[in-house]
Amino acid sequence: MKKFSFLVTHGLKKRVARKAFIISNIIIAILLIAVVNLPRIISFFTSDKIDDEPKIEVINLYVIDELTQSQTVKITDELDAKLNPDQANKVFNITEISKDDITIDNFWNDDTKHILIHFTGTINEPVINMYNKYESLNTILEREIEIILIRYKLNDYQRPIFNYGEAPSTGDEGGTNPAFLNSMSTFLVLPLFILIVFAIQFVGVDIIEEKSTKAIEIIISSVPARMHFFSKIVASILFIIIQGGLLIVYGLLSGLVGRAFPAEAIGEETPSLLQVLAEMIPNWPLALLFAILFVIVGTLLYLVLASLFASMATTQEDYQQFQTPVMLVLLAGFYIGMFAPMFNATSFLKLMSFIPFFSPIVAPIAFTIGSLTIIETVISLVILIAFLVIITYIITPVYRVAILSFEQTKLLTRIKSYFKKGFAKTK
């Protein structure tokens, strides 16, 4: 046990206490913080546009006055007086029009028309429909309109109802589902894939370094092959947990950094990417938990396979060739997780969620977008764990044979030979 814990610690230190790890994490943290806060950052740096808005020489404002009941309010004149204190240099060019003179579509498409205010309802219960291309002016306009209305309705005053019309969708933003699925795929699948690839690379390089230098013979003469095998797996999974934990910390950090961009400075609260995702996935805590569990068990599965192939290889080049089947399977899982939601192939996604080689990547996304229920996701996880146990049981004796062998035969011949020897007689 002492040697096992030493091997695990040593393996972990080899990965973590390296300049490459520190530098890559600094880069990842900066990128993550930037990406998560991109909307805020953009808003922050473009917020001066708001200050500029009133500086526009003329803001063309159109008023449709349909207030009924004691129609004594001269909205247009009053608004003109309020918004243009310096009548000699008017900022707002206010024009009263009738309802028939303009359509909403026409307003949004016409660059010369900036604000359209449609007064309707009664003086007791006014309703103001506002269409504003300078949203930051809404607050000012609301305040000025209220002041005008209060003057005519001091007693029993009721705040008018303000309705804000939104610019029509350009088509890119239409249909939240594809956008949602797209972002989900990228946000979940990519980190899972990257973490598993990292793990495969690390364990492979580690084992092959020891094997290609023949140091493995000295190591295995001091510690059992089984202990060596499990120490590599444990060190790698601990590394992945640390790296995954750091990613979560960077995520939290990005939330804190987001607060550094004050809401007042940008007019209104701009949500971070995490907030947007949290809004889109109501059950995100469970989705996150499943993603973590699947990535841990899935990484273990791929680590076991990668360790086996590394033990069978004799050189780095050999290992690159040997790991290709594993990488292809992983890649297939990645593409399924990435594209199946986009093409609405939910049945296919569901099916793939129960196949252990694909489920580590596919199942979390399937659960997140609602293709899998909680029970189904748990079943998928149980299948994955059971498969991992069986694979480990089969591979361990083969690893013991392969790690000390330097055969140069073809891949399949070698695999066959090692399996035969592994199960013929164990040390």
Added chain:
Amino acid sequence: MKYGDFIAVHDLSFTISPGEIFGLLGTNGAGKTTTFRMIMGLLEPSRGEVLYFGEKVGYHNVNEIGYMIEERSLLTKYTVKDLILFLGRLKDLSPDVILKRLDYWLERFGITEYKDKKIKELSKGNQQKIQFISAVINNPKLLLLDEPFSGLDPINTQLFEEAIRDFQKQGSMIVFSSHQLDYVESFCEQIVILERGHVVISGHINDIKRDFKRQKIKIIGDVDLDVLRNIKGVLSVKQNAKEVIVKIESEEVAEEVFRYVSTCKNIKKYDVEMASLSEIFVAKVGKLDEKI
């Protein structure tokens, strides 16, 4: 020891006592490395067992054994210090003890300046020294050295010899293999010569030499080579620049040769020598080849 139908080592048996140096000889593929691997417990013999002080070799007593394999077996990206610390920890040694012993060996081999250098930056000879240090860092009671002198210059060979002798004095058992039979002859009390997995010769060197009847006679003087060739029991007669070398079947033939030589003129040298280990090796291995 069998690999499928192939017999790697057949019917090998020997015993080593504390303070003894044992030589394992053989051509390439003779089964030396397989034997070392069996001793280390890395390979399980198909039949028989390897006992260390009456116990089977396993991971419970492996900390008392040092093992140096024939090829370079160093993690080349490590520094000397990190590598020895790593391998020493695998022998359950504390870092303090490892570093103390490392300093001693680096000093003894005159390579203290390489302590923080990466293995890949060292010359082959210095890498060989580090490999030796890694094998002896646990002060082993049983030291297995597979071709320890290969690639070493005479000065470094002497350093290794002295170090091995020191372990012998401490009471360690040493098993080593070598192609250089001169070293084996001057170094070992006991040897085994393997050829294609079979034991060709086994036992104490003096006994082996005595039992190996073939001898050679070195003569300087005016002798008739044809007369020598016609003496019964003479295997070959060869004229060198200075002397005549007569190979004979057994010691008895030497008397017959002497009788003839004593009749010749200008005889300055008549010397009967026992066969060298190399000659015994060649003679025995050649014989086995004929059988196989």
